[in-house]
Amino acid sequence: xxxxxxxxxxxxxxxxxxxxxxxxxxxxxxxxxxxxxxxxxxxxxxxxxxxxxxxxxxxxxxxxxxxxxxxxxxxxxxxxxxxxxxxxxxxxxxxxxxxxxxxxxxxxxxxxxxxxxxxxxxxxxxxxxxxxxxxxxxxxxxxxxxxxxxxxxxxxxxxxxxxxxxxxxxxxxxxxxxxxxxxxxxxxxxxxxxxxxxxxxxxxxxxxxxxxxxxxxxxxxxxxxxxxxxxxxxxxxxxxxxxxxxxxxxxxxxxxxxxxxxxxxxxxxxxxxxxxxxxxxxxxxxxxxxxxxxxxxxxxxxxxxxxxxxxxxxxxxxxxxxxxxx
Numbered sequence: 219x220x221x222x223x224x225x226x227x228x229x230x231x232x233x234x235x236x237x238x239x240x241x242x243x244x245x246x247x248x249x250x251x252x253x254x255x256x257x258x259x260x261x262x263x264x265x266x267x268x269x270x271x272x273x274x275x276x277x278x279x280x281x282x283x284x285x286x287x288x289x290x291x292x293x294x295x296x297x298x299x300x301x302x303x304x305x306x307x308x309x310x311x312x313x314x315x316x317x318x319x320x321x322x323x324x325x326x327x328x329x330x331x332x333x334x335x336x337x338x339x340x341x342x343x344x345x346x347x348x349x350x351x352x353x354x355x356x357x358x359x360x361x362x363x364x365x366x367x368x369x370x371x372x373x374x375x376x377x378x379x380x381x382x383x384x385x386x387x388x389x390x391x392x393x394x395x396x397x398x399x400x401x402x403x404x405x406x407x408x409x410x411x412x413x414x415x416x417x418x419x420x421x422x423x424x425x426x427x428x429x430x431x432x433x434x435x436x437x438x439x440x441x442x443x444x445x446x447x448x449x450x451x452x453x454x455x456x457x458x459x460x461x462x463x464x465x466x467x468x469x470x471x472x473x474x475x476x477x478x479x480x481x482x483x484x485x486x487x488x489x490x491x492x493x494x495x496x497x498x499x500x501x502x503x504x505x506x507x508x509x510x511x512x513x514x515x516x517x518x519x520x521x522x523x524x525x526x527x528x529x530x531x532x533x534x535x536x537x538x539x540x541x542x543x544x
Contacts, residue, residue: 221526222330222337224323226347226392227418231426233525234354234396238371241355241521242364245514253527254284258314260523262340265291265320270488271340271348274515275317282520287313291320306332315523336526338519344412346385349487350393351518356511357445360483372398372427377443377480379436379470380495383409386449386487391419395428402431404439406466436470440480447485448472448495464494472496474503483507 222228229237243250254260260279264272272288279286291297296305306329309316316333318326319340330337339347358370374397378390382405391411394401401419403411410432419430433439440446451467477484477500484496484506492498501508 220334220336220530222333223347223522223526224326224330224337224339225345226350226389227396227422228347229396231396231398231422233529234351234393237351237518237521237525238355238358238397239364240524241351241514241517242359244520245355245359245517248281248517248520251520251524252283253524254279254282254314257283257285259285259287259312260315260317261287261289261309261313262317263289263291263294263296263319264340265318266341268319268340270512270515271319274519275340278516278520278523281516282523284314302328303332305329310334314527336523336530338522338526342385344385345389345392346487347389347393348515348519348522349386350389351522352511352514353390353445353447353485353487354393354397355514355518356485356507357483359510359514360507361444369398373400374444375400375402375442375482376445376447377402377404377439378447378449379404379439379472379476380448380467381405381409381451382411382432384449386447387411388415390447391415391430392422395419395423395426395430398426398428400429400431402433402439402443404433404436405470407434408466410434436476437479440476442482443480444482445485446472446477446480446482449487450489450491451495467495470495472500474499477505485511488512 262275276286276288310333315336317338317340320326321343323342323344326339326342361374364370376394376399378387382403387403388411391401423429484500486508490496490501
């Protein structure tokens with residue numbers, strides 16, 4: 219049975235460290251591993267717009283020795299109503315892995331259910347786990363690096379400000395506590411993380427020594443945080459939804475004064491809207507690491523693909539749970 223990466227807790231704490239350490243190796247030598255030599259093909263499918271994910275996966279597959287098959291779902295038979303199951307059955311007889319950016323989490327879980335090769339979540343409405351791997355790699359690189367003690371992130375803190383109910387907030391919760399971090403989510407009371415995700419994150423935190431803080435106070439969240447993070451206030455698929463006006467999220471904009479309370483680095487998964495969720499002087503300032511973060515999508519995803527292909531039978535508690543019950 220193949221391993222999949224559908225949400226952040228599909229990797230155990232030990233496995234996440236292995237992926238991040240390999241990502242660091244690949245950031246230093248981009249051609250150190252070639253598991254797709256042949257070349258073997260990886261299907262990379264997009265239901266939604268993409269720049270960084272499209273470029274980093276296509277480039278990464280090629281650098282791993284493979285051939286990226288980039289598909290826009292709208293121009294495939296999926297866009298004309300072919301079932302996920304039938305599409306998956308066709309793909310898995312011909313490719314070595316499937317990467318999919320889609321809408322509801324149930325769609326990618328259905329694909330994984332029918333797949334005989336690894337399936338990777340390149341973003342759904344609920345989670346964005348590949349981005350969090352890149353962000354964890356970036357935080358580790360800028361807060362001490364990967365030492366021999368294997369504890370690059372344990373005890374570090376991250377503060378995410380803005381829409382606490384979106385896929386980024388959910389993935390920061392799960393991925394951050396898996397790394398043993400103190401994860402703080404600050405947003406308006408109307409836009410806080412889903413309760414089941416919070417419960418899952420708290421359970422992981424009890425095992426790793428991490429912690430979870432949910433608050434509507436941005437100043438509390440950023441106090442002495444090692445990393446301050448935000449995202450656009452309107453994620454893909456949320457355009458036109460009520461309650462997403464600037465007045466709702468303006469108190470959570472990352473400003474110079476908030477960064478002064480932190481003393482840490484600034485991350486943003488991009489695209490960014492200067493003057494809205496972040497001041498231009500912050501994202502373009504000396505504590506911004508957003509360009510390292512964007513490059514690290516390449517290294518983290520190459521490491522993830524390599525790890526999944528090399529560990530087809532490994533199991534974690536999250537992975538062992540039936541689809542739809544995580």
